Amino acid sequence: MTSVNPKMKVGTSMVHNRGETFVWHSLRNITLAAGLLLILFPMWLVLINCFKSLEEASQSFFALPQSVNLDNVRELLQSQNYFRYVGNSLLVTCVSMAVVAVFIPLVSYAIARNMHRGYYRFLYVYIMLGLFIPSQIILLPIVKQMSSLKMLNSWGLILLYITFSLTRGVFLFVNYIRALPIEIEEAAQIDGCTVVQTYFRIVLHLIKPMISTLVIMDVLWYWNDFQLPLFLLNRSRDMWTLPLFQYNFKTEYSFDYPMAFTAYIISLLPVLVVYCCCQKYIISGLTAGAVKS
Amino acid sequence: MHKKVLNRDRASFFVITLPALLLYSFFYIYSVVLGFYYSMTDWDGLSRKFNFVWLENYGKILKNKAFFNSVTVTFRYAILMVVFTIVIGVLLAVALNSVKRFKTFFKSVFFFPAMISSVAVALIWDQVFIRALPNLAPLFGVANIASPLGNKQLALYAVLFVNLWQSLAMPTVIFIAGMQSIPDELYESAVIDGASMFDQFRFVTLPYLVPTITVNAILTLKGGITSFDYAKALTGGGPARSTMLIGIKIYIDAFGDTPKFSIANTESVLLFLVIALLSIVQLTISSRSGVNKA
Known part of the structure; x- marks a missing residue:
């Protein structure tokens, strides 16, 4: 008798679960479908409208383009400026x-292996102070500093990115390296x-991941x-990065929105290609970074 | 000989850290000090001469209606952002985590918004609000729907919506990571005890997620309070200051048509104090729970 009871319980709970599972699955699928729609629909609208002329777009915003019309793309790519902005973004990001x-990683290695020395412990805490500092309080004085150094340009931006990357980077690497065996x-x-x-050898x-x-x-x-490029x-148009170009596009081309859409799509393209190729690594890499920091 | 090697190693370690120390001191710490200093002057940001006025700006700000408007708007925005991020993030994570087929596909699509620049997101939605809503109006049986960005009652929520559209991805993925660390046995024994799906969520998933929820809530609160990009690209603070987040106010005060650089610095010092306080809370909580760090 005693051995029957638990089975009964499982059996009943299974029956009881079947209806509930159905409700739960439908709710879940509705949630996911709504999410997909909300994410993909705007992207879809942008995509179809960049193949339309302004006239065609204002007549039928939701319809598929009558033909694959690449005039917008051609016009955008022919303007010298677009490639300048891509170049600026590439320069800043790569350098x-x-x-x-x-x-x-080198700085973190030095800190991680010398934590018993006062200077390195100080340096670690000092760099971690950045966790408490919102960008706004640095940005105003830094603009004045950079302008007096004549560095309101790509190189100034690069220098700031290097500096502002320190806090999160050192935090991640010091903890990672300290967990490695020293032998x-x-x-x-x-x-x-x-x-x-x-x-190097x-x-x-060991720290590649x-x-x-x-x-x-x-x-x-x-x-x-x-924010930082803004x-x-x-003020110096020649040095705009892609996000600044997109931002200023709004005011300049607000009337010609198929053109604006084309500019957005083409700026997204490199990210899209990279994301499609290695989305698995990107998501897991970002998660690892976020969970640890 | 050994001593020599040790000294050589010590020297190279020191040389490696030197550029970091200098860059960080000059561009980071010194800037913060300068920020505090400017907040106690009457500098407009352009003129050559200015005076040191001690805490006068702080007194001025605390009597300023526009500043309090920004504080209210910012807190409303940030708190709503936390609520929506936690509720929708957890729901999405539960849903995504239970999908068996097309899991990679769903995850990639839901994470996609995190890949693109905030400006592109804002401008795409701006166009969707302007162009698509009027076209959708017949569906709802009304003649026209204007963009909510032009409406001072709705603009803040529209900006928040666009912000969430992009920023939900990261907390959701963190929630999924948190859920995957829950041992399967707990669910198995819950099922044997006859727990419904909701009970499982309520008594197994949720308690295990509390530390993750706390950390995500504080991170989102910090993100909401310092939010800038979306409001800047969508509304620039308008209409009628209804989306004048503190980040936008600081920018306009510092570089706008009538620059009040020192006032902008005073505002950013106050913002700094709030963020620093939140970071301390965050560190205390996470070191106590031991689940997430910093």
């Missing part, structure tokens, strides 16, 4: 990222490796950032 990817490094040093050799290979997380987080930030570069 900042290259420096940060080499520089932050291999000690063995290498006994064999006569210098600090830098030990780093051994530590670098963290480096990819850092690269994903920071590349997305540099490429998409609006404060620093909005």
Whole structure:
């Protein structure tokens, strides 16, 4: 008898669950479908309308384009300026990222392996102060500083990205490196490796996963950032990055929205391609970064 | 010999950290100090001469209606953002986590908004509000729907909606990560005990998610209070100051038509104090729970 009872219980709960499971599944599917619609519908509208002329778009905003009309794309790509902005964005993102990817792990390595020394402990706490500081309080004085240094340009922006990447980067790497066993490094040093050799031959290979997380987080930030370029570069048109170009496009081309849509789509394209190729790594990399920091 | 090697290593470690120390001190810490300093002057940001006025600006600000309007708008915005982020984020995470087929597809689509620039998101929605809503009006049986961005009752919510459209992705993924750390046995024994789906959520999932929810709530609150991009690109603070978030107010006061640079700095110092306080709360909570760090 005693062995029947639990089975009965499971049986009844299964029956009871079947109806409930159905309700739950429908609710879930409705939620997901609504989400998909909300995310994809605006993107769809942007996509179809960039193949239309202004006339066609104002007649039928929701309809498919009558033909694949690439005039907008052609016009955009023929204007010299567009490539200048792409170039600016590429320059800023690549240079900042290259420096940060080499520089932050090295600094973190120095801190992580010397935590028993006062200077390094101070440096760690000092850099972590950045956690408490919102960008607004730095941005106003920094504009004045950069303007007196004649650095209201791409190089000034790069320098600031490198500096502002320190807090999160050092936090992630110091904790990661401290969890690694120190014995291999000690063995290498006994064999006569210098600090830098030990780093490049051994530590670098162990921290590769963290480096990819850092690269994903920071590349997305540099490429998409609006606030810092706006404060620093909005007055000098030649130095605009893509987000600034998009922002200023609103005022200049507000009447010709198929053109504006084309500009958005074409600016999104590089990100879209990269995302499609490695969305798995991007999501897991960003999650790792966010959960740890 | 060994001593020499050690000294050499110590020197290289020190040299490695030096550029970081200098850059960080000059562009980060020194800027904050300057910010505090400017907040105690009467500098308009342009003239060559200015005076040190101690705390006069702080007194002025606390009597200023426009400032209090911004504070109210900002807090309403930030608190709504936290509520929506937690509720929708948890629901989406539960839904996404239970999907068996097309899991990667769903996850990629729901994460997609986090990939694009905030300006592009804002401007796309701006166009959708302007162009698509009038076309959708017949569906709802009305003659016309104007963009909510032009309506001073609705503009803040429209900006918030666009902000959430993009910013929900990250907390959702963090919630999913939090759910995956819940041991399966708990659900199995809950099912044996006859727990319904809702009971499982209420008594297993939710208690385990509390630390994640807390951290996400504080991060979102900080994000909401310092929000800038969406309101700047969508409304610029209008109409009738209804979307004048504190970040926008600081920008306009510092670089607008009638610059009040020192006042803008005073506002950003106050903002800094709020954010610093929230960060301390966040660190205390997360070190106590031990689940998430910093």
